[in-house]
Amino acid sequence: MSDITPTPIAVLDFGSQFTHLITRRLRDAGIYCEIFPPSIDTNDLIARGARGVVMSGGPSSVYDHDRPRFNERILDLDLPILGICYGFQLMAHLLGGEVVPGHVKEFGRADLLVNGKSLLFDGLDPSQVVWMSHGDTVARLPPGFSRVASTADCPNAAAEATGAKRYGIQFHSEVAHTLHGGEILANFALKICGCAPVWNPRSSIDLIADYIRESVGDRNVFVLVSGGVDSTVLFLLLNRVLGQERVRGLSVDTGLLRPADVEFTKTFLDANGMDNCTFVDARNEFLSALDEVADPEQKRTIIGRLFLDVKDRALAEMQLDPQNWLLAQGTIYPDVITSGASANASVIKTHHNALPSLEGMEVLEPLRFLYKDEVRRLSSALGLPHEFTWKHPFPGPGIAVRIAGRITPSKISLYHVIDEIVLKSIRRSGWYERLWMGFPVLINMPESTTPDMGQPDATRDEVVARVNKRLDSATFDSVRVEASVLPIRSVGVKGDYRTYEHPVELRITTEGGSRYHVPHDILEALSTEIANRTSHVNRVLLAINWSGNPSAWRDIVVLRMLLSVDTLTADWAKLEHALLDEMATEIRAAGPSIDAVLLDITQKPPGTMEWE
Secondary structure, three states: OHHHOOOOEEEEOOOOOOHHHHHHHHHHOOOOEEEEOOOOOHHHHHHOOOOEEEEOOOOOOOOOOOOOOOOHHHHHOOOOEEEEOHHHHHHHHHOOOEEEEEEEEEEEEEEEEEOOOOHHHOOOOOEEEEEEEEEEEEEEOOOOOEEEEEOOOOOOOEEEEOOOOEEEEOOOOOOOOOOOHHHHHHHHHHHHOOOOOOOOHHHHHHHHHHHHHHHHOOOEEEEEOOOOHHHHHHHHHHHHHHOHHHEEEEEEEOOOOOOOHHHHHHHHHHHOOOOOEEEEEOHHHHHHHOOOOOOHHHHHHHHHHHHHHHHHHHHHHHOOOOOOEEEEOOOOHHHHHHOOOOOOOOOOOOOOOOOHHHOOOOEEOOOOOOOHHHHHHHHHHOOOOHHHHOOOOOOOOHHHHOEEOOOOHHHHHHHHHHHHHHHHHHHHOOOOOOOOEEEEEEEEHHHHOOOOOOOHHHHHHHHHHHHHHHHHHOOOOOEEEEEEEOOOOEEEEEOOEEEEEEEEEEEEEEOOOOEOOOOHHHHHHHHHHHHHHOOOEEEEEEEEEEOOOHHHOOEEEEEEEEEOOOOOOEEEOOOOHHHHHHHHHHHHOOOOOEEEEEEEOOOEOOEOOOOO
C-alpha cells in the first residue's frame, strides 16, 4: 500500500506490544506509515520512498545473543531516525553509548522534564506525563548526542544528535497515557522528516472492502460470530460486501457468556436482516471439558481448541466445502500482538483465535490491524446502534478467565449475580460509556493459593513502610495501614514480557476501623511505586469492604475498572468512593462466602486488562 502516499514513515518492529500504535498515532495525524522487520534491506526502504525511520521498543536487551536481527546499515542512511525504548537503547549501543540495567525498572506513569530545546517537543510544555515500560536504560550517550529530557529515575529519557538526525526516547510516545505522545510523533514526521499529512483514515471502510474482495475472490466466507462488536461488525461488513448468499455465520453458546448475550445476538441479527447465522448450544460440552482445570493458559487453550472442534462439526453439518470457504474472524490488533504474532514479540496470553491449529487453514482477518475505537467508528459508520457500538469488550474465553481457578456451575451462578450488580452500578452512575471495560473477578482463595511465595513477610513490611511514608508526606493523621502479599497470582506484563506474579492488598482505615478514603492521586502514586519497586508483585489491590484476616478469606471479588483507548495500555478508573462502597456492600450481600471486595488500582502495564 506504499503507493497511497509519497511520504511514508518506516516503522521497524523489534517486538514491542505497542509497535502498531506507532503507525496508528501517525495515521491519526494524517501521515501514512508501514511496519517492516528490522532486517529490511536499505534499498527497499529507499525504493518505498521512506522519509524517516522509527525503531520500536521490544522485549530484548541489547546484550541478548538472540536479539532481533537488525540491518545496522540503516543507521548509515541520510534519513531521520527515532528510537523508542529498546530502539533508543540499540541505537545508543551501536553508536558508542552505554546501556545498563536500570537502578529502578520503570513501568507505568512517569513525569518527564524537558530540559533542552528539541523539535520533538516543539510546542509542548516542558513538563510532560509519559508512559514507561523498561528495565535497561541508556547510562552514557553516544558521541554527538545531548540530553533533552529526563525523569526522576531515568536521566537520559530523551536525547538527540540533530546534525546526524538521530533521536531517542526511553518512554513510549505511542501509547495513549503519554498524554502528548501523538504530538511528539507528529513532530518527528512533520517537522523533522518533512512528511505531509495526506492520509485519510476515513477511507478504511473502502480499503477493508477492497481487501475482502481481493482475498476472497470467487470463494465464500464462514464467520465465527461471538456477539461482540468486532465479530458482528465483520459479519455485517462481509454481508454487505459479498452478499448473504456467500456468507455463513456460526454463533456458539459456550455457557461462559453473559446470560442474555446469545438471545441478544439472535435478536440483533434478525433485526438487521441477517438470517444466515447458525446458533449452536455447546454449554455442556465446554463445561465438561473445563472440569477441574484451574490454570488460566490451559483454560484458554481448551476453550480455543474445543471452539475449533465445534466449528468443524458445524461445517460438516452445513456441508460446506473447505476448499471453497474461508474462515473469517473478528480478530483485532490487540488480540494479535498480545498473542505474540509479531516475529519478535513475547506472548502475554494465548488468544482463542490465534492457536497453532489455525496455521494450516486459510483465515481471513480483515480487522486485524484495527483497534477497538477504530472498530467502533466503523460500527457507527455502518449504522449499528449506539448501545451496541459501545458494548464493553468481553473476553473470547468468557467468564472462564474472570473466575480464577476451577469453573463450576455454582461459581458461574454466583459470578452472574455479581456481574449484574457491577453493570447496573456503573450504568446508573454514568460510568459505563466512560469506561473501556468494567467487570468483577471472582477468586476462591483456598483453591487459588500457590506455594511459591518467597519472602511475603519481608515484602509486606516493605510495602507497609512505603504506604506509611507516602501517607505521612501527604499529612494524613490517624490512619492505619495493613497490607499483605496474597498467595495467588495473576497475569501481567513488564517490559513487553508476560509475568505471573502476586498482588499486594492494602487495607487503609481510620483508628475507628472504618475504611479511609485515600485521594485517588495518592493511590495512583502508591500503586505505581509498589508495582515498580517490589519484586514478584504485578498488581495492587485496595480493600473496599472486608471482614477477618486475609489468611482466612474464602471468596474475594476484585473489581477491574479501566480507562483505555486501545487496550495496549490502560489506567484504572477513579470511581467515586461512595459508589465503590455501595457496590461492594451489595456484592458482599450476594454470597455468604464473599469475605472481601477489592479494587484493582493497577495500570497496564504492569497489570493486564483481564486477571487471567
